[in-house]
Amino acid sequence: MGSGVLDADGWPLHRGGIATVPGLGFVGMEFQRSFSSKILRGVGRDAGHVLSRLRRQAA
Incomplete structure (x- = not known):
């Protein structure tokens, strides 16, 4: 059973840096x-975008 953070090939599961797991974000990835x-x-x-979205999730 996976954690839901990475796909089968080890790549982060995200949309625009926001992980599929609440409260987690990524930066520095190609495109x-x-x-x-x-x-x-x-x-x-x-990073500004990810931080803004994570703050909204936490609120």
Whole structure:
């Protein structure tokens, strides 16, 4: 039985960095939300998005 965080190949299960498991997020993945998601130029924007969504989940 899996944890629901990773698929059968070991890749995170997410949508735009928000995991399928509540309260968990990912950043720095290729094409997470844009072409620049895996580099410093884009990871900051993605981190802001993920944090905002996780805060809404927790509220």
